[in-house]
Structures are given as structure tokens and as C-alpha cells.
Amino acid sequence: MPLTVLVIEDDEAIQGVVEDALSEGGFEAAMARTGEEAVTLLKGRLLRYRALVTDIKLLGKFNGWEVARAARDVDPNFPVVYMSGVAAREWATQGVPNSIMLQKPFATAQLTTALSQLLNERLAAGSSKA
Structure with a gap:
């Protein structure tokens, strides 16, 4: 079962x-x-998503910085990868x-490497608290 990543x-x-x-x-993207x-x-469904990948400049009133802060309000350790040209x-x-x-x-391999790194760090932090 692939891990679902929310992409903005x-x-x-x-x-x-x-x-x-x-x-x-090996991830599933939810756009x-x-x-x-x-x-x-x-x-509404933070537990469904395992990580967030967000551009900074977005349509609407929220930018990527604000979306990531909202995710961290729900889960303080939620993995976040930003992507931006400017x-x-x-x-x-x-x-x-x-x-x-x-x-x-960026090279596409950089994205999966970044996500894997953050997810592994989260897993390691969680297991050290057990």
C-alpha cells in the first residue's frame, strides 16, 4: 500500500x-x-497523508509557508517538502x-529522496520515544 503524499x-x-x-x-500523490x-x-484527513509537498506561490489566499504551518498545527512533526523557483x-x-x-x-530523484529522509527521521523519532 503506497504512502499518500499531499502535493500542492x-x-x-x-x-x-x-x-x-x-x-x-513508491508514493501515491493526492493533488x-x-x-x-x-x-x-x-x-479533515491529516492521518490519511504521510507528508506534504508544496509550492510556495499558490492560487488563492494561502501560500505554501502558511499551508505547512497549518499542517504542523495539526501534527507538529508532519513531514514537509517545499519546492520553489523564486x-x-x-x-x-x-x-x-x-x-x-x-x-x-530539481531532479525528480531529489523529491523522493527528501520525502524518504523526512519519513525515516519521523519513524526514528517515533521509535525512540517508545
């Missing part, structure tokens, strides 16, 4: 690339086009802790 990206070409990369990496849609999905330099001040920023364009 409004560019259909990039959506396709990200969806293919996740599929090849959202706006920040509002993503926040609604996260708050906002990467803001990651240090705007990004949530223990997240990863991928500068567009």
Missing part, C-alpha cells in the same frame, strides 16, 4: 512531473491546486523546522 502545485506540467516521480518512488483546498484536506531564499525564515527546500528545477 497549480502548474499542471509540474503536477505531472511530481506525480510521476512520487509514483516511481491540490490551492492553499485553501490543501488546508481543508489536511485538517522563494527558496526565504526558507530559513519562513519554513517550518525540519523541512526540506527543493529549488526548481
Whole structure:
């Protein structure tokens, strides 16, 4: 059963690339086009999603920074991967802790590697608390 990753990206070409990369990496992509849609999905069914991959500049009133903070409000350790062509330099001040920023364009393998790293860190942190 593949792990479901919520992806927020409004560019259909990039959506396709990200969806293919996740599929090849053993993940299932659930797509959202706006920040509002993503926040609604996260708050309603956060347990269904194992991680968040978000662009920074999104359609609607929420940007990727805000969507990631909303996810972390529900689950403080939720894995977050940002992807951006222009906002990467803001990651240090705007990004949530223990997240990863991928500068567009990036190799698709970088995305699956970043997700695997965050999921493994979460698993390791969870097992050390047992």
C-alpha cells in the first residue's frame, strides 16, 4: 500500500512531473491546486497523508509557508517538502523546522529522496520515544 503524499502545485506540467516521480518512488500523490483546498484536506484527513509537498506561490489566499504551518498545527512533526523557483531564499525564515527546500528545477530523484529522509527521521523519532 503506497504512502499518500499531499502535493500542492497549480502548474499542471509540474503536477505531472511530481506525480510521476512520487509514483516511481513508491508514493501515491493526492493533488491540490490551492492553499485553501490543501488546508481543508489536511485538517479533515491529516492521518490519511504521510507528508506534504508544496509550492510556495499558490492560487488563492494561502501560500505554501502558511499551508505547512497549518499542517504542523495539526501534527507538529508532519513531514514537509517545499519546492520553489523564486522563494527558496526565504526558507530559513519562513519554513517550518525540519523541512526540506527543493529549488526548481530539481531532479525528480531529489523529491523522493527528501520525502524518504523526512519519513525515516519521523519513524526514528517515533521509535525512540517508545
